Amino acid sequence: MHIPFCYINPYTIKSSSGYTFQLQEEESDFKTHYKALEIEYPKFYKMDRLSKMAFIALNHLTQEIEFDQFEDDEIHMIFGNTSASTFVDQLFSESYSLQKSPSPSLFVYTLPNILTGELAIFKKWYGENCFYVCESFDPILFADQIAFAFQKGAKGVLCGWVESIGNKHEALMFFVKNPVSELEIIELYNNLEK
Amino acid sequence: MSELKETLKAQIIEQLNLEDLTPADIQDDMPLFGEGLGLDSIDALEFIVLLEQFYGIKLADPSEGKAVFSSVNSLAEFIEKNKK
Amino acid sequence: MAIIPIYIAPIALISPLGNDLEDHKIALAKNLSGIATQPKVGFGDENWPQAKINTLPEKNRFDHLLNIGLDKIAEKFESSLLEHESTLVIISSTKGNLDLLPLNPFDGIFEMVKTKWNLKHQPILISNACISGVVAIQKAADYLRFQKFHQVIVLGIDVLSDFVTYGFQSLFALSDEPCKPYDHNRKGINLGEAFGAVLLTKDANQSNIVFHQAITSNDANHISGPSRTGEGLYRSIRKLFEVTGVKASDIAFISAHGTATLYNDDMESQAFHRSELTNTPTFSLKGYFGHTLGAAGVIETIASLFCLQDGIAYKSLGFEEEGTTCAMHICRENTKTTSKFALKTASGFGGGNAALLMEIKS
Secondary structure, three states: OOOOOOEOOOOOEEEEEHHHHOOOEEEEEOHHHHHHHOOOOHHHHHHOHHHHHHHHHHHOOOOOOOOHHOOOOOOOEEEOOOOOOHHHHHHHHHHHHHOOOHHOOOOOOOOOHHHHHHHHHOOOOOOOOOEEOOOOOOHHHHHHHHHHOOOOOOEEEEEEEEEEEEOOOEEEEEOOOOOHHHHHHHHHHHHOOO | OOHHHHHHHHHHHHHHHOOOOHHHHOOOOOOOOOOOOOOOOHHHHHHHHHHHHHHHHOOOHHHHHHOOOOHHHHHHHHHHOOOO | OOOEEEEEEEEEEOOOEOOOOHHHHHHHHOOOOOOOEEEOOOOOOEEEEEEEOOOOOOHHHHHHHHHHHHHHHHHEEEEEEEEOOEEEEEEEEOHHHHHHHHOOOOOHHHHEEEEHHHOOOOOEEEEEEEEHHHHHHHHHHHHHOOOHHHHHHEEEEEEEOHHHHHHHHHHHOOOOOOOOEEEEOOOOOOOOOEEEEEEEEEHHHHEEEEEEEEEEOOOOOOOOOOOOOOOOHHHHHHHHHHHHOOHHHEEEEEOOOOOHHHHHHHHHHHHHHHHOOOOOOHHHHHHHOOOOOOHHHHHEEEEEEHHHHHHHEOOOOOOOOEOOOOOOOEEEOOOOOOOOEEEEEEEHHHEEEEEEEEEEEE
8 A cells, every 4th residue: 555654854754755855964943844844833833853753754745635625623643652752851950050040942842742733723633643653663553543433533644753863863654644554554554774 | 322223133033043134124113022022031042141141230020121122222121221 | 351350459549648559548538739839940940830759769769669669569568469470561751860960860760660579570661741641541451351460560750850851831821820631721730659559450349430541532633732632542532431331421520630720721622622521520630739740640559549448539629710712611629429420531641541440339
C-alpha cells in the first residue's frame, strides 16, 4: 500500500510526492525549509523544533493529500518520540539557572504534545490527538492506535515520529486513510535513506 | 529617547522571534498587540521578562502591562520613567 | 457494534491527603485540603501554596513516588496477574523525573516499571499535558475493546519541581492563596504532586462501575490559552453524549478541571452552558490536591468513583462567590446525587480537552 509520507532533518526533506530538498550545511532553525514552503505563517518562528519540523512536514504532505475533503474533526493525530521535550526542557532550565529569568515562551513548549496543538491551530482541526513517549520507534503502537482511531470513526490518521535531542533532529510524518500493519510501518521507516 | 526606541525594536524582534521583521517595519505608534504586530498573551509575558532583563524594571502584575506594551512609544516612555 | 462492558476500579492513591484509597475517601468527604504554604519555593524565593507530599526526599521525588506506588499496587494483585500476557500498563505523566535534566526526564521509567512487575508487554507512556490521565484511561478501554488484553492498569504521576513552579510563575498563573476554582476572586493555580492508579477490566467481579467512553477534542485555538468559547470541551461532551446515548439530564455530577485560572474556569462555564449542564452539580478537586498535571486525570477519576459509590458530589473547595461568564452549579457542600452517571472533564496546554463518562450499576 502506498503511504504518503514526509521525512525531514536539518539537511534534508524527502517526501513521497517526489519532493527532495538538500542543504549543504545543517540549519538548526529550519528557516530555509520554511521559506521554501512560501507560506506566510509568522508563528512558525516562535515554535520549538518539534513543532517546526511537524509544521514543515505537514505542509509537504498537503502536496499529496487534500486535507480539505475531511470534516474538521475527522482527522486524528498520533505522535510520539523518545526524547519528549528534552531539548526545550534544557533551554527553559537554562533560562532560569543561567539567564536568571524563566522564559514563559520556552516553558509552554516544554510539553511534547504542543506540536499537535500547533498543527490543530494551523489546520483548524478539532479531532482527537495523543502524544506518546516510547523507548524507541514503536511500529506496533502506531498500528494499534491507527486501528483504534478508525474503529472510533476517524476518516484519516496523521502520524508522526518527531525527535529533537542533542544533535539529532528528525521527523517522519505519514498519513493513512485505512488501517495499516506494523510491517508496513516498519518498511516505511526502514526505507528512508536517512 | 529615539535611540532607546531603536534598541527596543531590535530587542522585541530578537526576544519574540519576529524573524520576518526588521526594526524599520515597526513604527513607533503601531499597536503591538491585536491588529498591529499580532502579538499574543505569551508575548506579553516575554515583554515582562525583557523589561526586567534589560532595564531592571519589575512588573508585578501582568495587567499593568496592557497600557505599557501597547506601542514602542508607550514602552519607551515607561522605561524612561522607571529606569534605575 | 456490540460494546463490551469495561469496568473501572480505583487501586492506589498517594497524595498529601494520604497513602491509600481509604485515607482519601475520608479526607475528601471531610473536605480536607492537601495544600499548604511552602516557604521560598518560588524563583525569587516567594512562598507558594502547594500540595506537597512531605515524606518524599528532595531529590528524585518522581522515582521514589513511582516506586512506592508500584509496591502498593503489587501488594494488591497476584504477581501472576501483573506478569500475565493479558495485562497492559499505561503511564500518564507530563514531565517525568526532571532531576535527570539535561538528560531525558523519561529515561529509565519503562525499565523501572517493567522489571519491577515483570511485565510481558512494554508499558505505554502518554504525555499529553493536563489531559494525559483521562486520555490514558480512554486508551486503556480501547486496548480492552479492540484487543486481547483483559486488564489494563493506568498509572498517573507527576511531582513538584523548581522547573514547573518557575514555569507557571513565569506565566503568572500561580495563586499566592489556596486556589479558588470558579470563584469570583480566583487568582490562579496551586501546584501539587500525586500518584494514582486505576484498573480497567472486562471482569465484572472487580467493580460495579462501568466505564462508558471518553472523547477528546482539540480547541484549535492557542497552545497555552483555552478557547474563549469552550469549543473543544463542548465538542468532547457533545460527542460523548452522542456515542453513549446519555443526556445532560442523566448526569449526576461533573468532576471538572477547574484550575482556578481566570480563563480556564470561564471557558469551562461556557462549555457546560452550551452542553446544557448549567444546573448539574459541578466541582473541582484542585482545592484538595492542587494541580497535579499528569496525575490529575487519574486521581480525579478515582475521586469521581468515590462519589458514585457514596452517592454524593464533593464540595468544590475554595468556592464562595459566583464568578464565571456563564452560570454554573458549583457544589458549596457535599451534595447528594440521584443519578448514576458521572462526567469527568479535563483541559490542558496544547488545546486538549477530554470528557469521560462512567456509571455505577446497582
